[in-house]
Amino acid sequence: MTAADQTVPPGESVCWCCGGEFGSRDILRLGQHPEVGVCLQCARFLQRRAVEREDELHPSPGARARAVVRRGRDLVISHGWQQRPIIGQLLRRIDRYLP
Ligand SMILES: [Zn+2]
DSSP states (O other): OOHHHHHSOTTEEEOTTTOOEEEGGGEEEOSSOTTOEEEHHHHHHHHHHHHHHHHHHSOOHHHHHHHHHHHHHHHHHHHTGGGSTTHHHHHHHHHTTOO
């Protein structure tokens, strides 16, 4: 039993990426290591990092288009625009559909 197991209420799990506590429905487990789980947001983050790595290894017109999207996302985050009252909600909604 780990220290995390002792502090997390039963039925909840700790994300191994961000450290947040989530219900078991909101945690994805690794196939060969089911003791390791990540929350849905971190899983999406990791998926984007995996696509970025694939794009670096296999350049293509689609990879360049995704790089433009990533730079736009980085710009938004660096300015904190996603936290603004009205435009932030719109930007976060748009981001759900971007690669
Ligand atoms: Zn997480």
